[in-house]
Amino acid sequence: MAEADVNQYKGKVKPSWCPGCGNYSVITALRRAMATLNYVPDETSIISGIGCSSRFPFFMSTYGFHTIHGRALPVAIGHKLANPKQNVIALGGDGDGLSIGGNHFIHAGRKNPNITYIMMDNEIYALTKGQCSPTSRIGTTTKCNPYAWTADKINPVLLALSFNVSFVARSYSGDIKQLEELITLGLQHKGFSFIHVISPCVQYNKVTSFDRIKELVNPIPEEHSTEDRLDAMRLAFDNDTLYTGLFYSIDKPTYEERVDKVIEKAKATVPNGATVEEIMKQFT
Ligand SMILES: Cc1ncc(C[n+]2csc(CCOP(=O)(O)OP(=O)(O)O)c2C)c(N)n1
Ligand code: SF4
Ligand SMILES: [Mg+2]
Secondary structure, three states: OOOOHHHHEEOOOOOOOOOOOOOHHHHHHHHHHHHHHHHHHHEEEEEEEOOOHHHHHEEOOOEEEEEOOHHHEEEEEEHHHHOOOOEEEEEEEEHHHHHOOOHHHHHHHHHOOOOOEEEEEEEOOOOOOOOOOOOOOOOOOOOOOOOOOOOOOOHHHHHHHHHOOEEEEEEOOHHHHHHHHHHHHHHHHOEEEEEEOOOOOOOOOOOHHHHHHHHEEEOOOOOOOOOOOHHHHHHHHHOOOOEEEEEEEEOOOHHHHHHHHHHHHHHHHOOOOHHHHHHHOOOO
């Protein structure tokens, strides 16, 4: 089948991120991945929280939902359950997904809904002009923390691996080709696919710049088995190297499959046309 036209995914609103923002690479890579997989805009929903990165749905021609801060994942999961044929992509920033939405990230991963989650990590709250986030490095100074940030950073890849997310990858905005490949794989994965993207903010985070990240990134060694969770954790744990590529990918039942099984079981015990009272009798 011929590859779809990438331009069909462009929304009516042009991206309004600052020139040089890492998020431009993410939107380009996602549109290309969707074209490769022949995604139909009407059959795709992009659901975000709040933040610079979360403005994303406005810039796409798909269905979109710009929810509230930290709530992209529960809305995306509900949407997928109600409409399982829809391609559902949740996305947002490090603040959105690890501060206020941190709880949802953990519980979404455990359930394994068949959705993709892209976290654009600039190690800062950018929309609100530069407060430190859960991925800011200890000692970071910003206008809001003029002396030093005092907490250790969260490692999103290690966190996802700790609760057995079924697909875990990392890339960065300076490598669109790799980003596109990983997003394509993530979209094809059956289950929760988490793609952590180091996506520098050129305005409010001078520490995590493209140049600095370029020095730290390295592809995951070829001998790594993507079914080996412990080895994936060891690679993610390395603080001197930011490994990029596919850390982990396994097959396990999705949330929709698990819920369907429960519905089937319940239906089998209830005669057709039973009243609520008759159903309740089973439990008394
Ligand atoms: C309930 C709630 N709390 C706080 C805010 C303020 N707020 C908006 S965006 C944001 C953080 C954005 O950081 P991140 O999610 O990393 O996105 P970025 O702008 O860096 O892409 C905060 C704290 C809000 N909009 N709603
Ligand atoms: S403030 Fe930072 S994250 Fe927001 S659009 Fe500008 S460069 Fe991107
Ligand atoms: Mg951020």
